[in-house]
Amino acid sequence: MTENIIARRYAKALFSLGAKIDGEPKGKARGKKKAPEEPPREKFGTDLNTLAETLEASPELLRVMANPIFSAEEKRAVLGKVMEKLSPHPMIVNFVGLLADKGRLVYLPEIAAYYGVLLDADKGIVRGELVTALALSKAKQTAIKKKLEKQLAKTLMLDFDVNEDILGGVVLKVGDKVLDASLRAQLQMLKEKIKRGE
Incomplete structure (x- = not known):
């Protein structure tokens, strides 16, 4: 139950941040016109799901993330290699770093799942x-x-x-x-x- 509360708090915080970024004007400061990008909230959800699936597909990687013997820096380094291949949104890179610092990386699959629930509710799904x-x-x-x-x-x-x-x-x-x-x-x-x- 405690894990669920922790996962929900982190998911809600990230979702709120995504909502603020979604609401920012996309004016000249953003640079030249590009092809329309996935809105940040949705991109966050996609990136979280990809990371969660990667962790769940590799039980040994999940065990490393849960093992207190490894420092936050070591966990960040391992996840950094994983994220290089996945190229997530910079905010997700920072978010995962925060989870590493707080010893909460093990909750990433639950955070991704609850984030999906919030995204669905926002879309009326x-x-x-x-x-x-x-x-x-x-x-x-x-x-x-x-x-x-x-x-x-x-x-x-x-x-x-x-x-x-x-x-x-x-x-x-x-x-x-x-x-x-x-x-x-x-x-x-x-x-x-x-x-x-x-």
Whole structure:
């Protein structure tokens, strides 16, 4: 739980900083006209995800980041090599340096995940998953997604999954809410009622 609070604080701070940078005027001080760049908040999210994926794909690298034997400077040096290949936004380079100084690099995957939640909320996007016992046709998936978007009044990024163990019905997860209308859940409730003698 503490880790989650720490990750959320860092993600919120970075998101706020990205919002300030997004709001800055892009006048002559910025130089010649270039192709439109990804807005800083979105670039931060992309860079955080790339770094988090790199750390998670290399468990030994994550262990080095969590090991107190290595100094902040050593961790910065290792991450510096990684970031040279990824070329993140300069603010992300500074942010990762701060995490190294504070001994918080191990939270980078959680920070990236929560940053994504903040970015989605800012764009009015909700993510969810619909689990069914049988695969749904594309037409049925589209119809369900449209109906849920209408009810939520938000854009829904919905993943569809099949799990035969639910026997029938659906399990819908949207944001932090779960609706378990599966046959397995209903049978479990019936079993509990029988045990209680109802």
